[in-house]
Amino acid sequence: MFKKILTVSSLVLSTSVFAAHHEETPMIAELYDCTLNEGVMAADVVDFARSDFKAFADANKLAMNTFIWEAVAVSPPYDEPDVRWMNYFQNWGDYFSADKAWRAKGQSVAKGINDRISCSKARTFAVHNAGAQPAVAQEKPLIAMVCNLDEGKTIGDALAYRKGINKMANSMIDGNVGSAVFTPALGTTGFDYVAMITGATGDMADMMDNVRSGKMRKALQEAGMSSPAQCEADLHRSHLVISR
Incomplete structure (x- = not known):
């Protein structure tokens, strides 16, 4: 999408991402790892995304949600991308409709993105709801845990654990922290x-202090709960760009 005008694709999430979905029908998500070009700050990328990119998505009625994760720790x-x-897309129909509009009309917006960041090719995921619905905010802390299952454990075990620990975490604070599981596609x-x-x-902050x-x-x-996987936890700052 950035180095070439290829696709508008689909990963800190909006209200619709956390809406109730059956586990057998996850959302479509796609991730671009990007480095800031010389002299560019993350805030510059967020500002451009919220103005020009969002205007393009709105004008073409793209059914999608967009976020920018800024690396913190x-x-x-996985530490190279800035x-x-x-x-995010609800289904492949929305994905390909956006792709068609982007390839036909997105040249100037793509140039603006390329002027600010250099990005990898896309990686796609299935996004499974795994917890409560968090508050919508322009900026939120986000923890991403890269996990490998223990022998004999399944993604079903991981989803059950994430839902259980999310419910427990929220019972210990006066608020709602949301959770999702991304599986490789x-x-x-x-x-x-x-x-x-x-x-x-x-x-x-309350949840992290309890940890x-x-x-x-x-x-x-x-x-009697234990994780079914070995995970590495990283901290990001999630910036809301588009929320439908």
């Missing part, structure tokens, strides 16, 4: 899933 080997451009290999946790800054203090660990032990 990310471990190797930002990750995330788009086209162009994505190397891990089993990514667990995403996001919410309003105050809610995320820091050991309260969450104690609650999990008392409930």
Whole structure:
């Protein structure tokens, strides 16, 4: 989408991303890993996305959601991108409608993106709802956990665990932190899933303090819950661009 005018595609999520979906019908998501061009700041990319890119999406009635994840504390080997451009679609029909409009009319917006960031080819995911619905905000902390399943465990186990721990985490704070599970689709290999946790800054701070203090660990032990995977947790700053 950025280096060439190819596709408008589909990953911190809007209200619609967290709306109730059956597990057998996940959303379509696509991720672009991007580095900032010389002299460009993440805020410059967000401003352009919220103005020119959103105007294009609105004018062409693109049924999509868009977020930009700004890296804050990310471990190797995923620490090279400065930002990750995330788009979401409810179905492939919406995806290909957006793709058609982008290839026909998106040249000037694509140039504006390319002037600011240099991006990889896309990687696609299926996005499974795995928790509560977080508050909508222009900016939110977002934790992305890259996970590999333990022997004998399945994605079903991961979804059940994420839903359980999300419910427990929210019962311990005066707020709602949301969760989703991204499973690899086209162009994505190397891990089993990514667990995403996001919410309003105050809610995320309360949840993270419960982890820091050991309260969450104690609650999990008392409930007999344990993770079905080995995960590495990274922190991002999620910027809302488009929310339908």
